[in-house]
């Protein structure tokens with residue numbers, strides 16, 4: 599299936615429901631309302647839409663959610679931006695939507711004058727997600743045992759990329 603034009607919009611209060619629905623379908627972890635409002639406030643989060651050919655309406659199919667937050671493993675000496683969520687609905691994967699979402703964040707980070715480390719945690723068995731980030735020049739910096747209380751496997755990798 600090919601998709602038509604992909605539109606990327608900054609996350610705002612009206613779009614958090616779209617994003618929460620996508621995350622609920624795709625991701626194994628839940629995010630609180632507080633995290634969504636921090637994503638809106640920090641302004642590094644985006645939602646991807648494609649036009650439904652039948653209805654002509656734009657439909658939300660993916661989203662990236664980031665919060666300004668440092669991490670002792672990823673950025674001991676720099677500011678940090680945590681990618682808390684990145685999710686594309688299965689039907690719409692491998693069409694460049696995930697890359698577009700990530701590149702929007704990277705463009706914003708590259709505009710900053712200060713040193714900033716973008717990082718994320720993901721389950722150690724998420725091969726596709728890890729490969730995706732490695733293709734975008736992120737590296738595994740550490741493994742944290744028992745990071746997830748309710749997931750199996752419970753260990754995560756921390757991946758990061760530094761910008762300055």
Ligand SMILES: CC(C)(COP(=O)(O)OP(=O)(O)OC[C@H]1O[C@@H](n2cnc3c(N)ncnc32)[C@H](O)[C@@H]1OP(=O)(O)O)[C@@H](O)C(=O)NCCC(=O)NCCS
Nearest residue numbers: 684685686690691692693694695696697698720724727730
């Ligand atoms: C990781 C994830 C966000 C990637 O989203 P995506 O939209 O599929 O990403 P992209 O399409 O940009 O890239 C994925 C693949 O599509 C390919 N691709 C990119 N643009 C393409 C295009 N226009 N046409 C065909 N293929 C394309 C990429 O080369 C890549 O190929 P590969 O997997 O064979 O190496 C998605 O797989 C996902 O939601 N996974 C579940 C949640 C998750 O793991 N999140 C990240 C970890 S927290």
